[in-house]
Amino acid sequence: MLTILGNGAIGNLLALQCQHLQIDYRIIARSESPTEIHCQFSQQSPQHQATVLQPVYQQVTDSIDSDLFILPLKAYQIIPAIQQYKPQLNPKVPLVLLHNGMVDHQHVLQLVPDNPIIIATTSYGAFKHQADGVNITGIGATQGGWLRNSEDNLYFQGLFERLLPPCNWHEDILQVLWRKLAVNSVINPLTAIHNIPNGKLAEPQYRSTIMAVSAEIATLMNRLDLPVTQNELVSNCMAIVEKTAANYSSMHQDVQHKRQTEIENISGYVVSQGEKLSVSTPANSSLLEQIRKIETYYK
Numbered sequence: 001m002l003t004i005l006g007n008g009a010i011g012n013l014l015a016l017q018c019q020h021l022q023i024d025y026r027i028i029a030r031s032e033s034p035t036e037i038h039c040q041f042s043q044q045s046p047q048h049q050a051t052v053l054q055p056v057y058q059q060v061t062d063s064i065d066s067d068l069f070i071l072p073l074k075a076y077q078i079i080p081a082i083q084q085y086k087p088q089l090n091p092k093v094p095l096v097l098l099h100n101g102m103v104d105h106q107h108v109l110q111l112v113p114d115n116p117i118i119i120a121t122t123s124y125g126a127f128k129h130q131a132d133g134v135n136i137t138g139i140g141a142t143q144g145g146w147l148r149n150s151e152d153n154l155y156f157q158g159l160f161e162r163l164l165p166p167c168n169w170h171e172d173i174l175q176v177l178w179r180k181l182a183v184n185s186v187i188n189p190l191t192a193i194h195n196i197p198n199g200k201l202a203e204p205q206y207r208s209t210i211m212a213v214s215a216e217i218a219t220l221m222n223r224l225d226l227p228v229t230q231n232e233l234v235s236n237c238m239a240i241v242e243k244t245a246a247n248y249s250s251m252h253q254d255v256q257h258k259r260q261t262e263i264e265n266i267s268g269y270v271v272s273q274g275e276k277l278s279v280s281t282p283a284n285s286s287l288l289e290q291i292r293k294i295e296t297y298y299k
């Protein structure tokens with residue numbers, strides 16, 4: 001049995017996969033708990049047809065004693081959620097932290113000193129247009145790794161990877177997360193600030209900022225023994241800009257809808273790591289401040 005936290009876009013996608021694969025699951029929802037959720041696929045295929053999810057819920061206060069406890073949450077919701085559910089969480093249950101951006105791993109390890117922990121990130125796409133409707137906008141791939149090992153990593157990996165396949169498992173998940181952070185640190189704030197789709201970042205006026213943001217992150221990564229060059233980070237980023245040229249980033253959409261962004265877990269994380277390691281991060285700091293300012297307008 002799997003426990004999925006929240007009735008969010010990725011949470012509903014996971015529940016839909018469980019329903020499809022006949023995997024027993026429960027959702028813990030703190031807000032609305034619709035009895036039916038209508039699921040649409042942007043790209044239809046025999047496996048991906050419009051369907052109705054009939055979610056199975058458990059009470060917010062019930063104990064969590066399943067095979068996996070999956071937290072498909074905004075990065076800033078992860079630590080508060082672990083604090084909230086820790087009292088009812090069996091210490092043997094592995095957590096799966098499924099989010100963009102970075103959270104403070106030391107804090108997570110301290111909060112749950114015994115539970116095994118998977119960190120995962122996915123390029124699947126989904127959004128909720130209403131409480132009882134979810135659009136699956138992209139079938140992607142997933143990257144995962146262990147922050148704290150379990151007694152049987154392969155068993156738990158097998159359970160999780162059926163939900164968001166294909167899933168690549170990494171010995172050094174931090175390398176993967178930092179490389180993704182580098183891409184997010186460029187694309188998310190710049191597209192949100194300038195109100196542009198990703199592809200516009202190929203225009204020359206953004207080049208110096210992209211170079212500076214990537215240089216700062218490369219310096220930090222090298223300090224953390226995660227070898228990389230500025231050029232590698234810039235090339236990764238520009239490849240994604242090209243591949244997703246017509247897309248609007250999640251931060252762009254959050255700003256357009258006046259929702260809290262994940263900036264504190266993207267540029268904010270880079271700046272805080274810079275302070276910790278005495279690496280100057282003015283380019284990331286500037287993007288952080290600009291997004292913070294935009295957020296204050298709609299608070």
Ligand SMILES: NC(=O)c1ccc[n+]([C@@H]2O[C@H](COP(=O)([O-])OP(=O)(O)OC[C@H]3O[C@@H](n4cnc5c(N)ncnc54)[C@H](OP(=O)(O)O)[C@@H]3O)[C@@H](O)[C@H]2O)c1
Nearest residue numbers: 006007008009010030072073074075077081099100125126
């Ligand atoms: N959606 C995508 O296409 C996509 C793609 C790749 C990566 N990601 C990443 O995946 C993560 C999740 O994204 P998402 O789009 O699924 O976010 P989302 O739709 O906002 O889902 C998060 C859900 O978790 C709920 N939640 C938060 N804390 C909770 C708690 N303590 N107890 C119960 N429920 C709680 C939220 O409820 P409330 O509404 O009450 O806050 C919300 O329903 C993010 O880091 C995002 O960047 C998303």
